[in-house]
Amino acid sequence: MIEFSHVYKTYPGPTHALRDVELRVEKGEFVFLTGPSGAGKTTLFKMLSAYDKVTSGQIMVAGFDLTKIQEYEIPIFRRKIGVVFQDFKLLKDRTIAENVAIPLMIRGDRPQSIERRVREVLDQVGLRDRAHTLPEFCSGGEQQRAAIARAIVHQPGILIADEPTGNLDPKLAEEIMDLLERLCAQGTTVFVATHDHELVKRRKKRVLSLFKGQIQEGFL
Amino acid sequence: MIQKQLVKGLSDNLSIHVSSFLVLSLSFTVILGSLLINKNLNVGLSQWGSSLDMSVYLSSSVTPEQAQEVRIYLEGRSEVGEVKYISSEQAIETFQEQMATYAPDLFSDKSLSEVIPASFQMVLKKSVSAIEHSQVMAHIAQSLQSMSGVEDITWGQDWVQKYSMISRAIQSFTWTTIAILILGSLFVSANSIRASILRRREEVEILELVGASSTMIRTPYILESMIIAFLAFVASCLLCSGVFSVVQNQLQSSEDLSNLGRALVFASPLDLVLYLVITVGVSALSAWWVIRKINSGYAAASKGQIA
Ligand SMILES: Nc1ncnc2c1ncn2[C@@H]1O[C@H](COP(=O)(O)OP(=O)(O)O)[C@@H](O)[C@H]1O
Ligand SMILES: [Mg+2]
Numbered sequence: 001m002i003e004f005s006h007v008y009k010t011y012p013g014p015t016h017a018l019r020d021v022e023l024r025v026e027k028g029e030f031v032f033l034t035g036p037s038g039a040g041k042t043t044l045f046k047m048l049s050a051y052d053k054v055t056s057g058q059i060m061v062a063g064f065d066l067t068k069i070q071e072y073e074i075p076i077f078r079r080k081i082g083v084v085f086q087d088f089k090l091l092k093d094r095t096i097a098e099n100v101a102i103p104l105m106i107r108g109d110r111p112q113s114i115e116r117r118v119r120e121v122l123d124q125v126g127l128r129d130r131a132h133t134l135p136e137f138c139s140g141g142e143q144q145r146a147a148i149a150r151a152i153v154h155q156p157g158i159l160i161a162d163e164p165t166g167n168l169d170p171k172l173a174e175e176i177m178d179l180l181e182r183l184c185a186q187g188t189t190v191f192v193a194t195h196d197h198e199l200v201k202r203r204k205k206r207v208l209s210l211f212k213g214q215i216q217e218g219f220l
Numbered sequence: 221m222i223q224k225q226l227v228k229g230l231s232d233n234l235s236i237h238v239s240s241f242l243v244l245s246l247s248f249t250v251i252l253g254s255l256l257i258n259k260n261l262n263v264g265l266s267q268w269g270s271s272l273d274m275s276v277y278l279s280s281s282v283t284p285e286q287a288q289e290v291r292i293y294l295e296g297r298s299e300v301g302e303v304k305y306i307s308s309e310q311a312i313e314t315f316q317e318q319m320a321t322y323a324p325d326l327f328s329d330k331s332l333s334e335v336i337p338a339s340f341q342m343v344l345k346k347s348v349s350a351i352e353h354s355q356v357m358a359h360i361a362q363s364l365q366s367m368s369g370v371e372d373i374t375w376g377q378d379w380v381q382k383y384s385m386i387s388r389a390i391q392s393f394t395w396t397t398i399a400i401l402i403l404g405s406l407f408v409s410a411n412s413i414r415a416s417i418l419r420r421r422e423e424v425e426i427l428e429l430v431g432a433s434s435t436m437i438r439t440p441y442i443l444e445s446m447i448i449a450f451l452a453f454v455a456s457c458l459l460c461s462g463v464f465s466v467v468q469n470q471l472q473s474s475e476d477l478s479n480l481g482r483a484l485v486f487a488s489p490l491d492l493v494l495y496l497v498i499t500v501g502v503s504a505l506s507a508w509w510v511i512r513k514i515n516s517g518y519a520a521a522s523k524g525q526i527a
Pocket of ligand 1: 041
């Protein structure tokens with residue numbers, strides 16, 4: 001469950017990136033977050049993943065109050081969610097498989113089970129033959145899928161994806177969206193930011209729109 | 221996880237680590253060398269053993285009570301080791317034994333007892349350092365001077381005083397050097413870890429964002445600097461023991477100084493353990509200081525926070 005109440009985020013400048021954001025996403029829901037570039041989608045996701053602090057307001061995610069969260073609780077919280085970053089955030093000096101394995105290594109899984117699970121996830125996102133390649137030798141689309149694989153490898157209860165299809169051709173984008181829907185069907189809460197209206201329209205899911213930092217609800 | 225990060229960190233920044241290892245080795249060597257010099261300052265003093273005792277000559281009219289008072293005073297001082305009373309008769313006997321071969325009937329007992337008075341012979345405990353030695357002796361001598369029944373006091377004032385002075389100078393010089401070098405080592409350790417982190421800042425941020433705890437992120441860096449310090453410690457021990465045995469051999473093979481050569485002491489195992497704890501501990505501490513802010517959960521969001 002995700003709940004924002006009266007959330008404001010102001011960057012130095014000042015830029016009012018989020019203004020009085022109210023939203024509620026139930027467990028197991030699939031929700032799109034749309035809005036033009038600069039609307040505040042990434043900022044909203046940063047708040048949601050305890051990447052940065054809100055200026056004011058309250059955020060509850062999976063039972064954690066992110067405005068009151070203690071330093072030592074942050075890693076615990078982050079292991080419960082999966083985040084696909086808009087800029088992927090892959091480690092440059094590790095292969096795709098090593099990158100995908102990180103959440104499992106952090107959790108302290110055993111090497112054999114890590115290997116098995118990583119192979120499974122790479123198959124799911126169609127990256128099997130790129131497993132031992134460094135990110136810089138992969139295309140944007142491949143890196144994006146690696147980022148998705150890393151976000152879901154530890155089977156988080158909540159998956160947050162910031163423009164996960166931004167670098168994919170339409171066919172691959174549809175495949176990835178299918179994958180996300182499958183995960184949702186298995187019980188994961190999925191929250192996807194995108195500015196691709198066509199894609200949103202086809203999927204017929206709940207849509208939250210951001211515009212200049214303010215939220216409007218509606219089904220497209 | 222932590223091992224993998226550690227191996228990566230050590231190999232990624234090999235040139236930084238090698239140069240910090242070299243600087244630390246050198247500075248640890250000078251530190252250990254200085255400690256050895258300080259430790260051996262006392263050895264030089266104890267080589268002139270006979271000059272180290274104090275003779276307290278009592279006047280010929282001394283009463284047993286007065287003599288007892290002198291003994292009580294000497295034995296009451298914590299720095300004083302052995303106190304021996306030599307009566308006039310014993311002194312004469314010794315003297316005659318020594319002179320017997322040269323001049324059998326040189327003095328009659330009567331006239332000798334006028335010349336050779338009873339005395340206390342006293343040495344300080346071994347725990348009194350070369351530097352304190354002359355101060356303690358001078359203080360005791362001063363106190364004794366005012367006691368009745370005491371005629372004269374002799375001890376190796378002159379050269380012990382000089383030796384103490386030189387020792388003190390050497391000691392303050394070495395301690396200053398050590399202090400400067402420890403600060404320098406702290407700085408070198410801290411900087412090599414800082415460089416290591418700066419090169420891998422992005423990695424730290426990413427690990428943090430996928431849920432690595434502070435311990436997981438920090439431990440490899442602290443271990444990294446401890447390993448380098450440990451290697452430098454080993455190198456400095458090897459270098460110092462090498463130089464030490466060369467010096468010792470040279471002293472022993474020279475005629476005048478062979479005693480001194482034999483008496484020189486290297487650091488004891490306990491000294492070395494302490495030294496190890498200090499050098500590695502100081503490095504760990506400085507690494508910890510540099511990275512204490514590296515991961516606060518939000519560090520990734522507020523770049524530029526790394527000290
Ligand atoms: N770290 C930052 N510092 C200052 N301004 C920022 C920062 N991040 C985003 N912004 C500003 O906040 C607004 C929202 O940005 P963002 O959340 O990235 O939008 P979106 O992801 O919808 O394109 C923009 O005006 C952007 O310039
Ligand atoms: Mg964005």
